[in-house]
Amino acid sequence: MFDAVIVGAGFAGIGAAIQLKRLGIENFVILDREDDLGGTWYVNHYPGLAVDVPTTTYSYFFEPNPNWSRLFSTGTEIKQYADDVADKYDVRRHIRLSTVVEGARWDEETSQWQVSLADGEVLSTRYLITATGFLSQPKIPDIPGIDSFAGRIIHTTDWQDDYDPAGKRIAVIGTGATAVQLIPELAKKAADLTVYQRTPIWVVPKIDLRFGPLAKKLFARVPATQRVLRWFTDSVYEVMVSIGVVHYKTCRGRGNISAADLSKLHRFITIRDKELRRRLTPDYDFGCKRPTFSNSYYRAFTRDNVHLQDVGIDHVQTDGIVGKDGAKNEIDTLVLATGFDLWEANFPAIEVIGRDGRNLGKWWRETRFQAYQGVSMPYFPNYLSLASPYAFLGLNFFNTMEYQMRLMERLFGEVKRRGATTFEVTEEANTRYLDRMTELLGDSLFTLGNCASARSYYYNPAGEPTLLRPTTTETAIREASEFPLSDYAIN
Ligand code: NAP
Numbered sequence: 001m002f003d004a005v006i007v008g009a010g011f012a013g014i015g016a017a018i019q020l021k022r023l024g025i026e027n028f029v030i031l032d033r034e035d036d037l038g039g040t041w042y043v044n045h046y047p048g049l050a051v052d053v054p055t056t057t058y059s060y061f062f063e064p065n066p067n068w069s070r071l072f073s074t075g076t077e078i079k080q081y082a083d084d085v086a087d088k089y090d091v092r093r094h095i096r097l098s099t100v101v102e103g104a105r106w107d108e109e110t111s112q113w114q115v116s117l118a119d120g121e122v123l124s125t126r127y128l129i130t131a132t133g134f135l136s137q138p139k140i141p142d143i144p145g146i147d148s149f150a151g152r153i154i155h156t157t158d159w160q161d162d163y164d165p166a167g168k169r170i171a172v173i174g175t176g177a178t179a180v181q182l183i184p185e186l187a188k189k190a191a192d193l194t195v196y197q198r199t200p201i202w203v204v205p206k207i208d209l210r211f212g213p214l215a216k217k218l219f220a221r222v223p224a225t226q227r228v229l230r231w232f233t234d235s236v237y238e239v240m241v242s243i244g245v246v247h248y249k250t251c252r253g254r255g256n257i258s259a260a261d262l263s264k265l266h267r268f269i270t271i272r273d274k275e276l277r278r279r280l281t282p283d284y285d286f287g288c289k290r291p292t293f294s295n296s297y298y299r300a301f302t303r304d305n306v307h308l309q310d311v312g313i314d315h316v317q318t319d320g321i322v323g324k325d326g327a328k329n330e331i332d333t334l335v336l337a338t339g340f341d342l343w344e345a346n347f348p349a350i351e352v353i354g355r356d357g358r359n360l361g362k363w364w365r366e367t368r369f370q371a372y373q374g375v376s377m378p379y380f381p382n383y384l385s386l387a388s389p390y391a392f393l394g395l396n397f398f399n400t401m402e403y404q405m406r407l408m409e410r411l412f413g414e415v416k417r418r419g420a421t422t423f424e425v426t427e428e429a430n431t432r433y434l435d436r437m438t439e440l441l442g443d444s445l446f447t448l449g450n451c452a453s454a455r456s457y458y459y460n461p462a463g464e465p466t467l468l469r470p471t472t473t474e475t476a477i478r479e480a481s482e483f484p485l486s487d488y489a490i491n
Contacts, residue, residue: 002028002029002123002125003020003126004025004027004125004126004127005115005125006030006129006130007031007101007129007349008136009030009032010039010041010131011038011041011060011398011401012039013039015401016384017030018405019405020412021090023408028125028127029095029123030091030094031095031096034097034098035098036097037097039082040133041075041078044156048181048184050072050074051073052181052292052293053395054233055068056068057237057396058398059081060401061398061402064219066216070210071207072293099117099118100118100119101115101117101118103116103350103351103353104128104352104353104383113127113128113382127382129385130348131386132349132386134340134342135346136340137345137346138155139341140336141336141338143173143316144314145315149318149319149334150319151319151332151334152332153335153336155336156336164189165189166189169191169331169332170186170332170333171193171333171334175199175200176290176292178339179337180297183306184299187306192305193306194321196310197279201282202291203263203266203291203294204259204262204293237394237395240255240259244445245287245468246470247443249444256449259286263286266298267281276301276308284450288445288456289454289457309323321334343460344461347361347387348385349387352383354379354380354383355381358380364389368464369464370434370466371389373433374389374390374392374404376425378427382422382423386404389460389467390437390466390467390468393468393473403473403476403479406481407483409481410480410483414485420491422489422490424488425488425489426487426488437469441465443470444470
């Protein structure tokens with residue numbers, strides 16, 4: 001019997017493990033379906049992969065990394081950071097890789113979770129923590145004929161490192177954050193690259209800079225210098241989310257308009273063809289779906305070998321794609337930059353059955369998507385779901401992790417202090433929290449902005465924007481450290 005089972009060995013799972021260790025809990029296991037740790041930073045290794053949040057900000061609060069080579073580091077460096085943190089905090093020995101979790105069921109008799117693995121094994125644990133991420137189930141588009149394509153099909157989460165785009169005729173479906181990074185790289189080598197765009201994306205310039213040996217030495221010797229830089233990058237991102245999303249009503253969308261103007265200027269400077277600029281211009285407000293940062297995306301479309309197709313896809317044939325206009329584009333490779341299935345496959349990522357047989361996925365869909373402080377649900381004792389509705393704090397995942405670790409500290413610490421065995425959020429606290437999130441969202445971009453045509457994954461299939469927590473990081477951290485302990489029944 002374990003004290004805790006964590007599902008997922010990405011940054012959330014590693015953070016949860018570090019917090020358990022701080023609480024003196026060592027008898028836990030982290031399960032991950034992949035054959036290495038790092039979550040999304042292990043799975044994704046397509047050309048051009050980099051973080052689009054400054055790495056000074058994109059790291060644990062308690063573990064600054066003086067070794068970043070630049071402000072927006074590459075995927076390889078971030079994977080290395082995950083490895084280094086796991087080693088430094090002695091997390092690796094708790095991880096069981098290549099282990100697929102099917103589901104978990106609360107056993108009232110023993111007050112334990114029974115965690116079922118795909119190979120038939122069942123693990124018993126006192127606490128269950130799912131750290132399965134938001135973007136972990138690849139979405140394969142349901143396009144007629146796609147299965148008949150005889151060339152190579154690559155989803156960006158399954159990049160084939162032996163694949164050489166040189167001289168190939170390539171189609172990329174999708175223009176999200178992944179495609180924005182990948183397209184300029186493929187454009188450099190492909191004989192012909194067609195980008196199938198359904199919804200244009202807002203792109204603003206990326207103000208990147210290299211950290212030379214002197215800067216790295218300074219960060220290592222005087223950590224306060226990196227802290228100051230972090231404070232600055234944190235503040236910029238925080239202000240962006242605050243003005244553009246959370247306080248949209250108060251700011252009357254001015255921040256969004258300014259950001260859209262910056263993107264417009266970026267397009268104007270990069271692309272001379274007016275009609276092409278128009279086709280790349282979104283018709284929804286900046287921020288309705290995650291905006292992207294790139295200095296090379298728009299420029300890629302000015303190359304002779306790159307074409308934008310935005311009339312839609314009718315069907316795929318063995319050797320190409322037929323557009324809605326009837327024109328056929330013969331290709332060798334079909335790249336699916338089609339993102340992730342969030343709401344159907346990921347909420348929750350495994351089947352979770354709580355007290356009285358309550359099925360979490362069914363309950364969310366029959367009522368509303370909800371989670372107290374983005375982690376707890378009534379009828380699910382001793383369970384924290386780190387990738388929940390209202391959990392994600394805007395642009396930077398590590399802010400989310402910081403408040404969730406503080407919540408763990410307060411909650412698990414109290415359970416230990418009382419010598420209790422179970423905790424469960426009360427119905428009243430959960431409803432109060434849901435009402436508050438709903439009210440706050442009423443003033444946000446997602447309710448008041450022009451987001452209808454954005455096709456944003458921030459919205460669930462019922463059209464409610466239940467992914468992001470509409471508060472500042474400071475508020476989330478304060479609440480996680482100070483929430484009334486009476487919000488949980490601790491027995
Ligand atoms: P995404 O933002 O969901 O984009 C998927 C793209 O595929 C969209 O353009 C979508 O069009 C298109 N698509 C999906 N199904 C389609 C279909 N049947 N026909 C035509 N087009 C279709 O996914 P993503 O680009 O992988 O990015 C997901 C998230 O990952 C980002 O928002 C970001 O949070 C994160 N990310 C972060 C970084 C980083 O640097 N930190 C890098 C990459 C990704 P529609 O918009 O019309 O649906």
